[in-house]
Each structure stands twice: as structure tokens, then as C-alpha cells.
Amino acid sequence: MTKTQGLTRRGALTAAAATLAAARALLPTGAFAAGPGPEVAKARLGFIALTDSSPLIIAKERGLFAKYGMPDVEVLKQPSWAGVRDNLVLGSAGGGIDGSHILTPMPYLLATGQATGGKPLPMNILARLNLNGQAISVGNDLKTVKVGLNSGGAKAKFAQLKAANNIGKVAMTFHGGTHDLWLRYWLAAGGINPDVDVSTIVIPPAQMVANLKAGTQDAFCVGEPWGGQTVNQKIGYTACLTSELWMNHPEKALGMRADWVAAHQRAAQALTMAVMEAQMWCDQMANRPAMCSIVSGRQYINVPIGDILPRLQGTIDFGDGRTAKASPHIMKFWADNASFPFKSHDLWFLTEDVRWGVLPQSTNKMALVNQVNRSDIWRASAKALGVAAPAGDSRGVEKFFDGKVFDPANPSAYLASQPIKKLV
Numbered sequence: 001m002t003k004t005q006g007l008t009r010r011g012a013l014t015a016a017a018a019t020l021a022a023a024r025a026l027l028p029t030g031a032f033a034a035g036p037g038p039e040v041a042k043a044r045l046g047f048i049a050l051t052d053s054s055p056l057i058i059a060k061e062r063g064l065f066a067k068y069g070m071p072d073v074e075v076l077k078q079p080s081w082a083g084v085r086d087n088l089v090l091g092s093a094g095g096g097i098d099g100s101h102i103l104t105p106m107p108y109l110l111a112t113g114q115a116t117g118g119k120p121l122p123m124n125i126l127a128r129l130n131l132n133g134q135a136i137s138v139g140n141d142l143k144t145v146k147v148g149l150n151s152g153g154a155k156a157k158f159a160q161l162k163a164a165n166n167i168g169k170v171a172m173t174f175h176g177g178t179h180d181l182w183l184r185y186w187l188a189a190g191g192i193n194p195d196v197d198v199s200t201i202v203i204p205p206a207q208m209v210a211n212l213k214a215g216t217q218d219a220f221c222v223g224e225p226w227g228g229q230t231v232n233q234k235i236g237y238t239a240c241l242t243s244e245l246w247m248n249h250p251e252k253a254l255g256m257r258a259d260w261v262a263a264h265q266r267a268a269q270a271l272t273m274a275v276m277e278a279q280m281w282c283d284q285m286a287n288r289p290a291m292c293s294i295v296s297g298r299q300y301i302n303v304p305i306g307d308i309l310p311r312l313q314g315t316i317d318f319g320d321g322r323t324a325k326a327s328p329h330i331m332k333f334w335a336d337n338a339s340f341p342f343k344s345h346d347l348w349f350l351t352e353d354v355r356w357g358v359l360p361q362s363t364n365k366m367a368l369v370n371q372v373n374r375s376d377i378w379r380a381s382a383k384a385l386g387v388a389a390p391a392g393d394s395r396g397v398e399k400f401f402d403g404k405v406f407d408p409a410n411p412s413a414y415l416a417s418q419p420i421k422k423l424v
Contacts, residue, residue, distance in 0.1 A: 038270040043260070045099050045100055052331060105177055108349070109176050115174075124261045130252055135224065137231075138236055138239045151189065169201050171222075176359075178252075182245060185245055208220045209226055223251070231319035236319065254275055276339055355418060365411065
């Protein structure tokens with residue numbers, strides 16, 4: 001029996017319940033006992049069935065929200081990113097949610113009204129949830145042309161499909177979201193125009209594997225565990241990991257309605273502290289089997305542990321003969337400042353959304369970042385936790401696999417360097 005098999009969900013949940021009971025035994029205001037506690041004990045948080053939702057799930061299961069004075073936080077599964085958007089628009093007062101595990105660009109698309117029919121929904125980002133941990137998967141038929149980190153091998157196939165009036169379909173999870181941008185970057189770097197040579201379609205994460213199996217899409221980009229499951233079920237293979245495009249790239253965030261944050265500033269810090277502590281726990285390799293035993297449960301991601309754990313431990317089967325052990329391309333929740341919401345990263349996402357016509361060129365990107373990104377709340381949370389924070393809000397110049405460079409001091413130069421784009 002392997003360690004994965006031997007670690008039961010029941011055992012992990014029993015341990016989590018004991019931690020929760022201990023947290024509830026604290027003073028009602030938990031870690032805020034020395035001063036004013038959170039304004040409320042409850043918040044409704046959404047999540048999508050993806051491995052990078054783990055910090056929210058673990059914060060709930062291990063009693064960390066209770067520890068910081070918010071024992072009634074709900075962590076609620078959402079059917080799709082469109083569902084997350086719709087429930088954020090509703091807010092908890094309307095039966096929706098106050099915040100969510102979210103694609104980093106989404107709060108900006110909500111705040112500008114781009115994703116909400118022109119009616120802006122002010123949003124805040126309180127923390128980043130992870131770095132890395134996404135994959136671009138393709139059908140097994142593309143093995144013969146060696147489609148991998150270089151997407152160029154698929155160009156001829158997509159041209160043939162288009163000529164036969166059966167244009168190739170590549171799937172992502174939300175227009176203008178992270179998976180859309182990784183997929184577009186990968187295609188364009190190989191000379192494939194994602195707005196001309198293929199049809200880019202939106203599919204909820206948990207439906208990606210079934211759609212590839214049914215032959216209704218040729219490639220897709222989504223977070224784990226769905227890339228690993230695609231390989232395990234021998235339906236397709238991993239062309240590349242997104243961290244091969246950009247090592248230690250930002251991914252999901254903890255996003256909250258801005259009106260909720262404004263009305264509950266101490267509670268916003270309490271949520272952030274609980275999630276940060278969960279991220280520290282999730283990032284310990286010794287804890288990852290226990291983490292997976294919890295998050296793989298039916299009420300959460302609902303997949304076999306074997307679809308999640310190996311890639312989290314750096315063991316990668318790409319499905320086309322390539323394998324890796326102790327790979328550096330692992331999902332990070334805390335290491336390398338994974339939790340800190342660098343404003344320079346949000347600026348890159350907005351620049352890419354301008355590149356593809358999701359946002360207009362006239363967008364005042366830095367003003368928008370300063371409006372949405374609440375790195376100040378993260379810094380206050382870090383101080384209360386006694387952990388170090390980065391010196392500044394920029395991680396500096398970023399380099400990509402194809403030689404492109406993003407300097408947050410000059411995003412227009414980066415945009416100009418990209419030959420394939422769709423500016424509006």
C-alpha cells in the first residue's frame with residue numbers, strides 16, 4: 001500500500017476537526033483577542049474545483065478562519081468562473097458570495113464592467129493564492145508532430161481543419177482570465193493566431209477532460225488536477241506546464257467585493273491572515289498528502305488523490321514519454337513570495353488583456369491596479385503574523401520562454417514586441 005492509499009480522507013478530516021474544535025475553544029475574537037475583533041464572524045467565499053483553491057479549503061478545514069475570529073466562514077463550490085462572477089454580483093445579501101478563489105484578472109474585468117455587461121462591480125485582491133500549477137493539454141493525435149512547449153507543430157493541423165470548415169477548437173475557462181492568456185501566449189509564440197487560426201471556447205474546468213475525450217476540443221488550458229487526470233486517463237497529454245512559459249508565474253487570487261472590504265476592514269485582514277497561514281501549511285511538502293486527502297473529497301475537487309498529489313510533489317508524467325522527478329515546476333502556495341499580490345503582476349495581466357482586445361488600449365492600467373490591489377492589507381496581515389513582506393510592490397522585470405521581457409516600468413514596449421495581437 002502506498003502512502004497515498006494509506007492516508008485516508010477520514011483520518012485527515014478527523015485531524016482537521018480536532019484542530020477546528022481547538023480553534024473554536026479560543027476567545028471569540030481568536031487572534032484578535034488583544035484588540036477589536038473582526039466586525040463579522042461570517043463571510044461567504046466561493047471556489048472552483050482546482051488544486052489552487054486549497055488554501056481556502058484548508059483554512060476552513062483546519063479551523064484557521066475560526067482562529068482569527070471568523071468561525072462562520074463558508075467555503076462554497078461554484079460550477080464555473082461565470083458562476084463565480086454571477087454570485088459576486090449578487091453578493092451574500094442577494095444569496096451569492098462576498099469573495100472567492102479567483103482568476104487574477106477577473107476582479108479587474110468585474111471592476112471595469114467588462115465581464116458584467118458594462119456595470120462595474122468594484123473588487124479588491126487581498127492575496128495571491130499560488131504560483132504555477134496549470135497545464136496546456138492536447139489530444140494524442142498531436143504527438144506525431146511533437147507539439148510541446150513549442151505550439152508550432154499544430155499549425156498545419158489547424159490550417160487543415162480551417163480549410164475544411166471545421167476550425168480547431170481550443171478551450172480555456174474564462175474570457176480574459178489566466179487560462180485564456182496562457183493559451184493565447186503559447187499559441188501566438190508558435191505563430192498561431194488564437195483569434196484567426198482557431199476558435200477559442202470557454203469550458204468550465206471540471207468539464208475539460210470529458211470534452212477532450214468526446215473530441216469536441218483539440219487543446220485546453222486549465223489548472224490542476226485536470227491536466228494530470230487527462231494523462232492518467234490516457235485521453236491526451238501535457239504539451240507544456242504554464243510555468244515553462246513563465247517560471248513562478250502568478251495565478252489565482254483571493255478576491256473580495258470592495259464594498260464588503262470597506263465595511264469589514266478588520267474581517268478582511270482576518271480572512272487574509274487565515275488564508276496566509278493555510279498557504280504556509282499547504283506549502284510544506286510533508287503536509288501535501290494530507291492536504292490532497294482533504295481537497296480531493298466529494299464536496300471539494302472530487303477526484304482520486306492520485307490525480308492531484310504527484311504533480312504537487314514534482315513528479316510529472318507528461319503522457320508523451322516525457323517524465324520528471326523533483327521538478328521545479330510545482331505549485332507554490334507560500335515559497336518565493338507566492339502569497340504576495342505584486343502589483344507588477346496584475347499590470348502584466350492587464351497588458352495581456354489589452355493585447356487581446358479584452359480591454360481597450362485607453363485603459364489606465366496602473367490606476368486600475370492601485371484601485372483593486374490591496375497589498376496594504378496583505379502587509380498588515382504579514383506584520384500581525386510576524387512574517388516578512390517584500391520590500392516593494394513590483395517583482396521587477398519578468399522573462400518568458402520565448403525571450404520576451406516584461407518591464408513593469410514600460411509595459412508598452414512589451415506590448416509592441418508581440419507580433420500577434422488584437423488591439424482595440
